[in-house]
Amino acid sequence: MCKRNNSSLFFTCSLIECIGRKLRQRRSAVVATIGRKEVERVYQYADVLHCEPLEKVAEDTIGDCKLQPGNFDNVKDCRYTVPDVWTIGKVYARLIEDLSEEDNVIETLFAVYGSWLNDVLSDYNEVAYFQPREYLAESFRAGDLLEAKNEGICPRFLPVRQMCAFCSAQECEDNEKANHNHRPCRGSRRRQTGSILRRTTVRRCKECEKAAGRKSIQRL
Numbered sequence: 001m002c003k004r005n006n007s008s009l010f011f012t013c014s015l016i017e018c019i020g021r022k023l024r025q026r027r028s029a030v031v032a033t034i035g036r037k038e039v040e041r042v043y044q045y046a047d048v049l050h051c052e053p054l055e056k057v058a059e060d061t062i063g064d065c066k067l068q069p070g071n072f073d074n075v076k077d078c079r080y081t082v083p084d085v086w087t088i089g090k091v092y093a094r095l096i097e098d099l100s101e102e103d104n105v106i107e108t109l110f111a112v113y114g115s116w117l118n119d120v121l122s123d124y125n126e127v128a129y130f131q132p133r134e135y136l137a138e139s140f141r142a143g144d145l146l147e148a149k150n151e152g153i154c155p156r157f158l159p160v161r162q163m164c165a166f167c168s169a170q171e172c173e174d175n176e177k178a179n180h181n182h183r184p185c186r187g188s189r190r191r192q193t194g195s196i197l198r199r200t201t202v203r204r205c206k207e208c209e210k211a212a213g214r215k216s217i218q219r220l
Helices: 008-024 025-035 037-044 054-065 085-099 105-113 116-121 134-142 204-220
Strands: 191-194 196-200
Touching: 008 025, 008 037, 008 054, 008 085, 008 105, 008 204, 025 037, 025 105, 025 116, 025 196, 037 105, 037 134, 085 105, 085 134, 105 116, 116 134
Parallel strands: none
Antiparallel strands: 191 196
16 A cells, blocks of 8 residues: 655656557556556655656566557657657646545556546547646546536636637636636747747637636726
């Protein structure tokens, strides 16, 4: 039984993601093949293992556990900028943090990677990994992606296909809060993609349009 250590959890999830990309395996298959004993070992000694490059730890784990390559290549299938290993590791780590108790982190890790939500997060052509951590945790508990209006969630917690990229990423113009803690958003946002800072423009959600409209009126 392992007590929760958020830094170790972050490293463990990032390692799983790295192995999955190297072997072109689904992350659920990686976790199942590695097994509980090895996952616990990585988790417990993460503070030592992180002193080496993540790729080397991944190769050592692949050799020790005799993992075989597959044909699931979500990196190649991605039509947009591919999130790095650490970004996806953080998404999984935060989700497990929000769902686990202090002493059942490994059980929760296996439950998350073996769930329907793992397939959603592995599709980089969707934007599930951009969703707020609260939304992902509540969706996991509900067994499906939540509808914002029907579930009484703050408007910025929108379903994956309807999300507003500004407010879901919490990159808003200021710290003013309106409409159930919904903050007005800019007409475009900056997103860090590796070492490149790229500017993209996407549509606002309805709440952002309303907030932006009120703000422009106030400035007249």
